[in-house]
Amino acid sequence: MTTDDHDIPTKFRTFDHIVRSEISTHDRLVAFRLIRTVQHDCDLWDTKMTRLWIEKYPPKHTVTALLISFLDDDMAAAINMPTQPPTEDEALTRIEAATNLIRQCCGGLLEVRPTDPGGDTQYPKPPGEHRTRTWTDPEVHFVHEDVRAFLALKQTTEFMDGTLKSVQGTLQTNLLKCALMVLKSSNLSTDDTWNDTWMYVTACMAIARSAEADDPTTTERLLEEMDRTLTMHHLAQSSFHWTARYPAARWPSCQKDDPRTSSFLRFAIELGLFHYVKSKLDQHGRAALENPDGRSLLSSACGKPPLSWLVKDVVQARTVKLLLDFGADPNHKPPDHGKAHRAVYQGTFHRVPGPLTPWQDALNTARTSGNKAATEMMQLGEVLKLLILANADIDMFVQWNHYLYGSLYGRHRSPRCLLRSIEMRPAYDQIEITFVKLESRSPHWVELQEQRAVYTEKEVGEIWEVGYHVLWLLEAKNKWGPAFLRKGRRLKGRWAERISSMTRSK
Numbered sequence: 484m485t486t487d488d489h490d491i492p493t494k495f496r497t498f499d500h501i502v503r504s505e506i507s508t509h510d511r512l513v514a515f516r517l518i519r520t521v522q523h524d525c526d527l528w529d530t531k532m533t534r535l536w537i538e539k540y541p542p543k544h545t546v547t548a549l550l551i552s553f554l555d556d557d558m559a560a561a562i563n564m565p566t567q568p569p570t571e572d573e574a575l576t577r578i579e580a581a582t583n584l585i586r587q588c589c590g591g592l593l594e595v596r597p598t599d600p601g602g603d604t605q606y607p608k609p610p611g612e613h614r615t616r617t618w619t620d621p622e623v624h625f626v627h628e629d630v631r632a633f634l635a636l637k638q639t640t641e642f643m644d645g646t647l648k649s650v651q652g653t654l655q656t657n658l659l660k661c662a663l664m665v666l667k668s669s670n671l672s673t674d675d676t677w678n679d680t681w682m683y684v685t686a687c688m689a690i691a692r693s694a695e696a697d698d699p700t701t702t703e704r705l706l707e708e709m710d711r712t713l714t715m716h717h718l719a720q721s722s723f724h725w726t727a728r729y730p731a732a733r734w735p736s737c738q739k740d741d742p743r744t745s746s747f748l749r750f751a752i753e754l755g756l757f758h759y760v761k762s763k764l765d766q767h768g769r770a771a772l773e774n775p776d777g778r779s780l781l782s783s784a785c786g787k788p789p790l791s792w793l794v795k796d797v798v799q800a801r802t803v804k805l806l807l808d809f810g811a812d813p814n815h816k817p818p819d820h821g822k823a824h825r826a827v828y829q830g831t832f833h834r835v836p837g838p839l840t841p842w843q844d845a846l847n848t849a850r851t852s853g854n855k856a857a858t859e860m861m862q863l864g865e866v867l868k869l870l871i872l873a874n875a876d877i878d879m880f881v882q883w884n885h886y887l888y889g890s891l892y893g894r895h896r897s898p899r900c901l902l903r904s905i906e907m908r909p910a911y912d913q914i915e916i917t918f919v920k921l922e923s924r925s926p927h928w929v930e931l932q933e934q935r936a937v938y939t940e941k942e943v944g945e946i947w948e949v950g951y952h953v954l955w956l957l958e959a960k961n962k963w964g965p966a967f968l969r970k971g972r973r974l975k976g977r978w979a980e981r982i983s984s985m986t987r988s989k
Contacts, residue, residue: 495633501590502639511646514588516554519647520658521546521593521623522634527689544622545662545686548595551585551623552577553661558701561660561667566712568670574618585623592630595621655694656701662687663705667712681729684709688754695758703759710747726750752783755797761805769810779841781811785866786844798848800865813841813875839882842870846881846910849917857942864918864949871956880907911957918950 491499506514524546553561569577582595598619625631633639644651666683687709695702713725724746748771751759764771772780784802807813817838839847845866852860871877921943938946 490638491636494629495636498592498630498633499639501592502642505590506588510588512650513584514590515643515646516650516654517551517585517589517623518592518634519643519654520551520554520661521625522631523655523658523690524686525625525631527686544624545683546623547620547665548578548581548585548623549574549620549668550661550665551581553664554657556660556664558660558704561664561705562708564664564667566667566716569668571618574620574668578618578620582621592626593623594626596624597621652697655690656698656705659687659690659694659702659705662690663709663712666709680713684713684729685754688751688756691759692755695756699758699762703762706747706751706756706759749780749783752780752802753797755799755802757799757802757805760802764805764809772806772809772811778817778838779811779815781806781813781815781841782817782839782844785841785870786839786848798859798863798866800862800869803866803869807869807873811841813870813873816840840876840879842875842877842910843879843881845870846913849913850881850908852917857938857946860918860946861949864946864953867914867953868956871953871960877910877957877960880909881913882907911954914950914953914957918946918953921946 524544527545568574585593585595598621634643647654650657662683666680666687669680669683687706691702691706710725716725726747726749729750748760748763781803784806785798845863849863849867852863855863921938
């Protein structure tokens with residue numbers, strides 16, 4: 484197979500020559516599998532992370548020499564593999580074999596880069612923790628950043644796909660298998676940091692999101708094994724499920740137990756899996772919707788998951804529809820476990836909203852949607868429409884904490900402390916702000932304020948259409964329509980004309 488040199492940009496022609504001529508026909512299948520593995524890992528971390536986050540806590544590279552050494556192992560080996568770190572001789576043997584394979588087959592497009600001695604995490608370690616590993620696992624990278632752009636070319640993709648046709652459907656599940664085996668090879672003792680563990684958990688969930696559509700059965704088996712592995716380790720440390728320690732706060736090193744995350748099914752919903760969730764609901768029916776803490780799975784599907792700004796498209800209308808079809812209640816309100824805590828501080832300086840319904844969770848997601856892409860905004864609009872049609876109590880206001888700094892004991896008598904108060908907003912106001920005025924607030928973290936979505940004119944029109952439809956549904960429910968107009972809460976200009984025309988055509 485040949486290509487016209489004029490079809491390839493000049494800066495990519497050296498790479499094109501390597502792919503088509505330097506890599507032998509005998510080695511192409513192995514080489515292209517390795518290259519695609521690194522390419523897919525780079526795509527996993529192509530998220531909405533801000534510049535400040537990347538400078539302070541750069542995402543760790545998932546593909547290492549040890550991970551590459553597991554590529555040829557079968558699924559049974561991953562399932563039956565014991566959860567323990569390999570010996571130094573075993574690890575070094577695998578790393579050396581993978582390094583030699585990369586250097587022999589890939590024509591120099593991939594390189595093995597050593598990491599810091601004593602461990603391979605880039606995150607700061609909590610006090611009292613130390614690294615016990617005596618060997619290092621080097622990372623596998625493209626030799627130059629332009630290689631990734633070259634691989635994205637249509638000509639390159641078609642050429643490589645021809646060779647990878649026989650294994651095309653297994654590339655992602657194979658990467659998930661390798662990530663799981665690296666996770667099981669980690670030292671999960673209590674005195675070691677969990678940062679690398681969470682990094683591989685996040686990678687496994689991200690890979691599973693793309694792999695489950697092609698091979699849901701294998702993906703489900705591997706995810707269940709990951710859940711079993713971490714559950715066995717975590718039982719001796721906490722009464723919560725291991726997902727309760729997932730770093731949901733500002734920094735990745737935060738490991739605060741969150742009892743709301745009480746099951747792996749909830750965790751899968753929060754990180755955007757669909758086929759896995761559907762399979763579990765098909766197996767267990769409505770019993771799967773029940774949770775020890777009383778919080779609805781529908782709230783997890785509608786609300787902001789941990790690190791939602793790092794994971795794309797986690798709020799999915801199809802998951803919400805699936806849960807509603809299985810009988811989830813859009814008006815479910817969990818028990819108020821924090822009532823006593825709020826009573827202590829009520830009226831002083833610390834106020835916390837009570838439990839929220841799925842409808843309120845969806846509105847809260849809309850309130851902080853300033854950094855969401857147009858596709859995510861469309862999904863969020865579909866979620867709101869599904870909840871309205873499922874008879875959600877749309878009279879419920881959206882509630883959130885307002886953060887500001889102030890002094891507890893007077894102007895000069897104590898250091899300034901963080902104050903929180905509850906703010907509320909009617910649903911119709913929030914929907915108008917989010918989808919029509921496009922003035923949604925970004926998350927309150929300072930470093931995220933610079934990361935606001937920029938929409939094209941076409942995308943703005945599509946988001947408006949969703950907003951108009953949601954407002955029309957509210958009018959159709961006879962909740963606020965006439966009162967909304969009588970109180971003067973009108974959308975100005977063509978917005979008001981559009982809502983009126985849709986109302987008349989009802």
